[in-house]
Amino acid sequence: MTIRGGWTVRVRLTALYGGLFLLAGAVLLGVTYLLLAASLEKQQVKPGIVYAEGVALPDDPPDAAKKDKAAVEKANIERKMEFAKQVQRDLNRQTLQSLVQWGSLALGGLAVAGVWMGWLAAGRTLRPIARITETARRVADRSLHERIALGGPRDELRELADTFDDMLERLDRAFDGQRRFVANASHELRTPLAINRTLLEVAMGQPDASPQLRQLGTTLLEVNARHERLIDGLLTMARSEQAVVDRVPVDLAEVAGNVLDQTRAPGVDVRHELLPAPTSGDPVLLERLAQNLVDNAVRYNATGGWVHVACTREGTSTRLSVINTGPVVRAYEVPGLFEPFRRLADRVGSARGTGLGLSIVRSVARAHGGEVYATPRDGGGLVVQVTLPAN
Numbered sequence: 001m002t003i004r005g006g007w008t009v010r011v012r013l014t015a016l017y018g019g020l021f022l023l024a025g026a027v028l029l030g031v032t033y034l035l036l037a038a039s040l041e042k043q044q045v046k047p048g049i050v051y052a053e054g055v056a057l058p059d060d061p062p063d064a065a066k067k068d069k070a071a072v073e074k075a076n077i078e079r080k081m082e083f084a085k086q087v088q089r090d091l092n093r094q095t096l097q098s099l100v101q102w103g104s105l106a107l108g109g110l111a112v113a114g115v116w117m118g119w120l121a122a123g124r125t126l127r128p129i130a131r132i133t134e135t136a137r138r139v140a141d142r143s144l145h146e147r148i149a150l151g152g153p154r155d156e157l158r159e160l161a162d163t164f165d166d167m168l169e170r171l172d173r174a175f176d177g178q179r180r181f182v183a184n185a186s187h188e189l190r191t192p193l194a195i196n197r198t199l200l201e202v203a204m205g206q207p208d209a210s211p212q213l214r215q216l217g218t219t220l221l222e223v224n225a226r227h228e229r230l231i232d233g234l235l236t237m238a239r240s241e242q243a244v245v246d247r248v249p250v251d252l253a254e255v256a257g258n259v260l261d262q263t264r265a266p267g268v269d270v271r272h273e274l275l276p277a278p279t280s281g282d283p284v285l286l287e288r289l290a291q292n293l294v295d296n297a298v299r300y301n302a303t304g305g306w307v308h309v310a311c312t313r314e315g316t317s318t319r320l321s322v323i324n325t326g327p328v329v330r331a332y333e334v335p336g337l338f339e340p341f342r343r344l345a346d347r348v349g350s351a352r353g354t355g356l357g358l359s360i361v362r363s364v365a366r367a368h369g370g371e372v373y374a375t376p377r378d379g380g381g382l383v384v385q386v387t388l389p390a391n
Contacts, residue, residue: 009129013122014115021114022107029103036099040092128157132164145172186231193231197224233356236288236364244282244367249391252277252286252318253311259290260309265298269306277311277318278391281368289364290320292357293384297324302380317370318390326381334374334382338362361386 007015128150138146147168150161203209204217253274260272279286297307305325312319329337340359358374361384365372370388377383 010119010122010126013125014118017118017121018111018115021118022111025107025110025114029100029107032103033096033099037092037096040095128152128161132161135164139168183235186235189231190228193224193228197221197228200224230356233360236285236356236360244285246282247280248283249278249280250283250286252279252290252320252388255283255287256290256294256309256311256320259287259294262291263294263298265301265307267303267305268298268301269304270294270298271306271308273308273310273312275310275312277313277320279318279368279388280391281388285364285367289361289386292361293320293322293386296357297322297326297382297384300324301326305381313390316390317387320386320388322382322384323377324381325377325379328380329376329382331376334376337374338372358384 131150132148135146135148147165148161149165150158152158200217200221204214204221209217253276256272257274260270263270294307294309297309301307301324307325308321308323310319310321310323312321338358338361340356358372362372365386365388368388370386372384372386374382374384
């Protein structure tokens, strides 16, 4: 688990465990030093103790022969005792120094072992959290059917995983209900629209139909067609709101070429540069993606303008680019174009648009593991690029 701008949680836990090992070792070494020093301090040199031969003692004073023999012996004993005490103090000091030196080396080894053991312990502790993170990443790709299903004892991490699973279950039911509602509502609305279109066409086809009736019928047919496109777009969005599972190889350049062959753009010069761009996914959804991009570029263009469509493969990804001339688009207005039923002020009056074109493009791209980007073109128009994983 990586924390941006700082240490990872595992490194922090390792530093904590290693620091605790080091602190415990230092405290143990200090206590041992104090106890040993106190024990050595209590030891005293007693008269009659035998010292090793060859130990040099200070010479007797020159006037020792003039003193009483008992006094000389007492003085010798006192001098030997003082010398022995000095030897013992030196021995104690060397013992404590040796304890500090070897104890410091042992403490360093303990710190290294503590860091290593802390690294292993932190990894084992964070393993369930890493599993939760991986599941959350898959869920971010609209795979709401994923579950953590963490085993082991019912501890804090198990409780966290179970809570996350419950949340995923509720989200999955909510999104499924939303998709079913949109699909069912769109499907049910198709029938009356089809009936309306049939009645209008029959009424307009009557020999005695007046010019006013024909004009009204033409207007109503255009409104009816717009509603049909809106419902079709809602169905496409409901279908593309989850990751595509059944993928087949698709050449994005071939899909774009088929769309261009069916495009009618009077007054607009449509250019293309289609290089092989293999990917995988749902051919119908990918064709709708390309069609929406091309239709959007043609619809919101200027007389005498142009549209350039390009496909290419770049490393591990394929790219579909659609560039068009047209009205000036400001940078802060671009994000709103990808929201459902959101259009620029000068596009609201369009009778052909539904406000779902670029929303469907984004939904289809994300369902295929890709992304879509748009930037204003200098002089007016848009530059829209769709990036998908290469096959």
